[in-house]
Amino acid sequence: MQTAKKQLNQEGYSKLALRSIAKECGIAVGTIYNYFPSKDMLVAYIMLEDWEIALRTMRQYCESTKNFLEGFSRIYDGIIGFSELYKPVWGEYSFTGNAKYSFAERHRLIRGQIADLVRTLLLRFGQQRGDGMCDFLAESLLTVAVQEDLGFEPLAKVIAKLYDL
Template sequence: MPKLIKNAKELILETSEKLLFQVGYKDFKIREIARRCGIASGTIFNYFTNKEMLITAIMARDWDNLLADIKRECDLATDIATAVSIIYKGVRSFVEKYESIFVDYPGNIIGQFRKYHLTVRQQITDILSNLLSRLNRMEPLPVISIFAEAILASSAQKDIDLQALLQFTSLLFPPVAE
C-alpha cells in the first residue's frame, strides 16, 4: 500500500523552494526533492509534470502572497504615489528574488514570462483602478492599463528607477485641486 503523506503538495513546494535557492536552477533535481521529502520521485510527478512546472508553482505561490500584501498596503494608500511605490517595490523584490533562476533558465524565459505577463499587468491594473476610484479619480481604462505596464516594466528592469517612475506618475496624475 502506498505511503500517504498529509499535505504532500505543500511539503513538496516548501522543500523545493528551499532547495531551489540553495542550489539554483541548474542543480535543482526532482530526485533530491524526493529524498528530502522522504517520498518517491513519482509522487512529485503526481503533482507537477516536470521541473519547470514545479518552479512555476513555487513562483506563482510567491507571487500570490506578494500580490495579497501589495493589495492590502495599497488599500491603505492615501495617494497615487504611495501605491505606485508599493507596487514598484513589491515587483522589484520578486524580480530580484528570482533573478538568478531567470538567468540560469535554459529555455526561453521571455516566452515563459509572456504567458503570465498579461495576467500580472491586469492584477496591477485592478489595484490601480480600485485606488483611483477610491480617490475619486476616474481615468479611462486604457490609461490605467498603460500605466500598469509602465510600473511593471520599470520595476522589472533596472534602467528606470522609482524616482523616475514617480515623476512620470505626477505628470500623468497631477494633484487635484480641492
C-alpha cells in the first residue's frame, strides 16, 4: 500500500501501474489482483485510508471546539485538506460507466458522514432545531470545498444567521 500510494502521489493516476507496484514490492502482479480487482479499486482503498484519517481528525475537532462555527470551519478545513491530496488524481480520472454510479454512491456516503459531524456539533451546542438541515449543510460544505470561487465565509454567514450565532 505504501508503494502504491507513493507511486500514485509521484506519478499520478494515469501513470500508476499495478505491474510497476508489484515489481517494486517483489511480488507477482496477480497477488495485487487477489486483493484489488482493478487499479480503480486500489486507488479507492488508498483514498479511503486517508479519508478515514481526515474524518477521525474532524471528529476530534468537533469534540474539542469551543463553538459551533469554529467546529463547522474545522470540518471544512478537513474536507479541504483531504481534497488537496487527491485533486490531481481526480483531474486524471474519467467517470464513465459504473464509475459514475460508484461516485454518486460514495458521495452520498461522505455527505452522510459529514452530516453526522454537523449533527454532533448542533447537539453539542444546544441547537435542537435544524436537525433536518444536516444533510443540506454537509452538501453545502462539500460544494464550497470543491468550488473554490464560492469560499467558506459566505456559507459561514448564512449558518450564523440561520442559527442566531
